[in-house]
Amino acid sequence: MTHSTTAPGAPVPAEQQEREAEITRKVLESFDGCTDPRLRQVMQALVRHLHAFVREVRLTEQEWNKGIEFLTRTGHITDERRQEFILLSDVLGASMQTVAVNNEAYGEATEATVFGPFFLENSPEIEPGGDIAFGAEGEPCWVEGTVTDIAGTPVPGARIEVWEADEDGFYDTQYGDDRMAARGHVFTDSDGRYSFWGLTPTSYPIPHDGPVGKLLEAVGRSPMRAPHLHFMVSSPGLRTLVTHIFVRGDEFLDSDTVFGVKESLVKDFEAQPAGTPTPNGRDLGDRAWSRVRFDIVLAPDGT
Structure with missing residues (x-):
């Protein structure tokens, strides 16, 4: 096993710099024949940044092998109910950066945030x-609001997918059975209004029994997520919002x-003592509950 002889931050001899640069040039040229311009752009940029990273930190072969082992473990633990690669993308901030690039600010449109690994179809x-x-x-929570476009026009028939963890911080997909709970979809009415009962969100750790959890532990970072309720809102002609x-x-x-977390997405979940009348007459007995309002503004499609 060989190791880098130049420490990170130390000057690299000119001859060595040229040898390393030549490797990068050859790899970049190998993509010149790609007939898909976008694929060529992405792959060549990936090579430039990856090679620059290796050279900047003077990566050792042992470290590179450990990285390969980490990615291998990440793949092995991933299945149809657990997506460890999404977790990795999330904790590195790559997910949020991609969200930012693909959801540029547009007027008063509601801000987007990460999709997460727990969405289910159907x-x-x-x-x-x-x-x-x-x-x-979990504690019942009344959620209500409107969906409008940036001009303030109500959006009837908008589909609102919602999903969240239970009071113990687990999503239905984490229980290892076929349950489908704490998730569903609603449609806005003719005035763009919606309402449903969910659960008052609680904080929870992302799954940290796998490679990503061990990475966070190694660097002294917490696995905790702030309590939240997921939304995905869609309507023809408007940009789909994941937030x-x-x-x-x-x-x-x-x-x-x-x-x-974005400040515009932090909301008041107002505590309601047991016995407080509910908005739709639901009888909660002696249970306390909460309520929150979330008015959603969708940007035009293609923005």
């Missing part, structure tokens, strides 16, 4: 004022491990 449809819990444990809302006052707002 969630149940919920009637207005219905409950997405489906047996998931969440966060609980104001939570201790993890400033240290969310996937960098997903």
Whole structure:
């Protein structure tokens, strides 16, 4: 096993610099025949940055092999219910950076944030004022709001996908069975309004029993996410929005491990004592509950 002889930050001899640069040039030229311009651009940029990283830190062969082993473990733990590569992208901030690049600010449109690894297709449809819990444990939370375009025009029939963790910080996909809970979709009415019962969000750690968790531990970072409720909102002619809302006052707002918190998405989840009448007459018995309002503004499609 060989090791780099030039320490990070130390001057690299000119002859050695040229030898390394020549390797990069040859690899870049190998993509010149690619007939897909975008693929060629992406691959050559990847090579430039990857080679620059290797040269900057004077990466040793042992370190490179450990990196390969890490990615191999990440692949082995990934399956149809757990996406460790998304977690890796999230904790490195790559997910949020990609979100930022692809969701440029547009007027008063609601800000986007990370998608996360826990979305599922084919969630149940919920009637207005219905409950997405489906047996998931947690304090009931009344969620309501409107969906409009940037001109303030209501958007009827917008599809709103919602999903969240239960009070123990687990999504349905983490239980290892076929349950589908704490998720669903609703449609806005003719005035662009929506409402449903969910659960008051609680903070939780991302899955940290795998390679990504060990990485966070090694660098002294917390796996905790600020409490949140996921939304994906879509309507023809408007930009699909993937976002969440966060609980104001939570201790993890400033240290969310996937960098997903934006001030505009922090909302007041107002505590309601047991016995407080509910907006749609639901009888909660002696249970306390909360309520939150989230008005959503969608940007035009293609922006």
